């Protein structure tokens with residue numbers, strides 16, 4: 001993600017050189033040989049040009065399950081709006097896998113309960129990691145449950161904006177989400193999908 005413009009230039013240079021490449025041996029990572037060479041160059045072409053598919057990534061953490069209920073309702077709303085969705089609990093998932101999925105997705109939604117006026121530590125850590133990678137062209141939102149004054153959703157919104165994500169109508173719910181709150185989650189999902197589709201045009 002952060003080196004995409006460098007990679008684009010390098011791929012162009014490789015094309016111009018017209019070389020038959022037998023092997024790609026990066027300074028770290030696996031060595032690519034034979035047909036693997038065109039596979040990896042093709043993959044880099046896609047990643048560096050920020051090509052994305054109609055997928056939404058929902059990441060969240062939760063203490064008592066309320067934010068998780070919101071994540072599930074949002075995920076269902078995304079499916080109903082015609083996108084694919086992948087949902088990750090941040091303390092049960094491999095972050096590098098989530099990042100790879102975000103790279104290829106159009107939408108990113110981040111959820112956290114409020115704890116001590118802010119977001120849950122795992123969510124803060126993940127957003128810090130993501131910000132350094134500077135993902136491009138994502139649409140998303142923030143959501144979460146709170147008890148009294150809240151704070152997590154505002155903090156997530158600020159982080160997503162600093163990362164360059166276009167944030168659509170963040171959603172907070174007081175304690176356990178009821179039927180109306182879950183309907184709002186579905187509405188948010190639809191709005192985010194609509195915004196991602198508009199951005200495509």
Ligand SMILES: Cc1cc2nc3c(=O)[nH]c(=O)nc-3n(C[C@H](O)[C@H](O)[C@H](O)COP(=O)(O)O)c2cc1C
Pocket residue numbers: 061062063064065066067068112113114115116117118145146147148149150151174175176
């Ligand atoms: C340790 C702890 C700290 C909390 N701090 C706040 C807070 O500062 N402000 C607030 O509005 N709610 C606070 N809450 C309430 C939670 O945000 C609330 O219970 C929420 O519904 C939890 O969502 P979850 O079920 O997704 O974990 C706190 C709860 C706990 C357990």
